[in-house]
Amino acid sequence: MLKKRIIPCLDIKDGKVVKGINFSNLTDVGDPVILAKEYEKYGADEIVFLDISATCENRAIAGEILKRAASALRIPLTIGGGMCSIDDFRSILRLGADKVSINSAAVKNPDIILQVVKEFGTQCVVVAIDTDGENVFINGGRLNTGIKLTDWVKKCEALGAGEVLLTSINRDGTKRGYDIKTLKKVAKCINMPIIASGGCGSVFDIVDLFKKTECSGALVASILHYKATTIYEIKREMIKNRIPIRKGYNNDKF
Amino acid sequence: MIAIIDYKAGNTESLLSACREIGIEAKLTNDTKTVTLCDAIIIPGVGAFKTAIENLKAAGLFDILKNIDKPILGICLGMQILFERSCEGEETEGLGFIKGEIIKIPVNARLPHIGWNNLNAGEDVYFVHSYMANVALKHIVSYADYCGIRIPAIVKYKNVTGFQFHPEKSGEYGLKLLREWYCDIERYKCLKKE
Numbered sequence: 001m002l003k004k005r006i007i008p009c010l011d012i013k014d015g016k017v018v019k020g021i022n023f024s025n026l027t028d029v030g031d032p033v034i035l036a037k038e039y040e041k042y043g044a045d046e047i048v049f050l051d052i053s054a055t056c057e058n059r060a061i062a063g064e065i066l067k068r069a070a071s072a073l074r075i076p077l078t079i080g081g082g083m084c085s086i087d088d089f090r091s092i093l094r095l096g097a098d099k100v101s102i103n104s105a106a107v108k109n110p111d112i113i114l115q116v117v118k119e120f121g122t123q124c125v126v127v128a129i130d131t132d133g134e135n136v137f138i139n140g141g142r143l144n145t146g147i148k149l150t151d152w153v154k155k156c157e158a159l160g161a162g163e164v165l166l167t168s169i170n171r172d173g174t175k176r177g178y179d180i181k182t183l184k185k186v187a188k189c190i191n192m193p194i195i196a197s198g199g200c201g202s203v204f205d206i207v208d209l210f211k212k213t214e215c216s217g218a219l220v221a222s223i224l225h226y227k228a229t230t231i232y233e234i235k236r237e238m239i240k241n242r243i244p245i246r247k248g249y250n251n252d253k254f
Numbered sequence: 255m256i257a258i259i260d261y262k263a264g265n266t267e268s269l270l271s272a273c274r275e276i277g278i279e280a281k282l283t284n285d286t287k288t289v290t291l292c293d294a295i296i297i298p299g300v301g302a303f304k305t306a307i308e309n310l311k312a313a314g315l316f317d318i319l320k321n322i323d324k325p326i327l328g329i330c331l332g333m334q335i336l337f338e339r340s341c342e343g344e345e346t347e348g349l350g351f352i353k354g355e356i357i358k359i360p361v362n363a364r365l366p367h368i369g370w371n372n373l374n375a376g377e378d379v380y381f382v383h384s385y386m387a388n389v390a391l392k393h394i395v396s397y398a399d400y401c402g403i404r405i406p407a408i409v410k411y412k413n414v415t416g417f418q419f420h421p422e423k424s425g426e427y428g429l430k431l432l433r434e435w436y437c438d439i440e441r442y443k444c445l446k447k448e
Binding site (some may be wrong): 001002005045071072074096098119121123124162216246 | 272382424
């Protein structure tokens, strides 16, 4: 049986993790690779590095970090932030990312999805979409494109994208829970896996998400970074609610 | 030494480091001579079947691999090209080591099949694919169940092994499976010497 994924997202700025992640046993809390490895140990099913300082002119996730992460991690790694061209995909994938997420650039030039799929395959393209539930927003959720969300996800699927990472900009940072209504709506119009993002305030929001929607994974950030909970606790609660999870190998903690 | 075939098919960095971690001496290569001289071969790969075959042909590796008698491990798309043909896109001929063809996963559920799924007699491993092998039961070592469809996860025929999942992305358990394959080829080498 396919398991529901818990995916920690690390925001990275100028090569360092921002947001207050705090593992007491770590000295360098800013190193994305060390933190990602720590999350892996705690049961993360995948890791996302989101480069929040990246623009088209300036790639801040240095190749060196990516290479180290690819070597160190034994779970899949997605890189996002500031992807503009097929060359960005090429270099990020060569350095060791398993998937690349693309947001604004895909809206501006949808053909880029087609090109990447042709060269690297469906499995590596994650389309990240920022939405208020109705429309697609770009430029970090600041600009309403006027494009209908349902139209855009269908188009992404037709172009060959492998997954959708759907972020609710109304919920992001509010801890009011995932935007179930929108996620259900999107699940109805596409057949590819959906990762939910934005609004998670507790383990119960994650349980709620998986009970009420068909989402394949939950992106979690703040509640882990600020130590409101741990991946252990999330997964324990998921088991209680009979949501299928990956049990770590040689890991009897569940 | 193990040759990991480099035909520009995705993330090989983590496979190399996984090999390093479990003490397998591996080298990323597209050099025909190295491939001919190595002890065993890993064919990695993600992406489209046809592109993979074209890249192998362009590197002059297709015919060499087809006629090679060494332990081979195909991973993900690398497993799929071990079969006779694929109907992904237009029908394309594979290496033909194992009888069978690659078909779209005939499932009424979300595709690609992405994420952690357990082997029928084993732990969770990481899959990411939309196509699967349609192969005789006798070649299937392990499968994963996806909404009622049995997806061949480990296939084996003579010296050829295929993993549909990514052992290099499947935590400790993935490393264990990779390690087991490696131990098998050591045995194969001894048998050959005898």
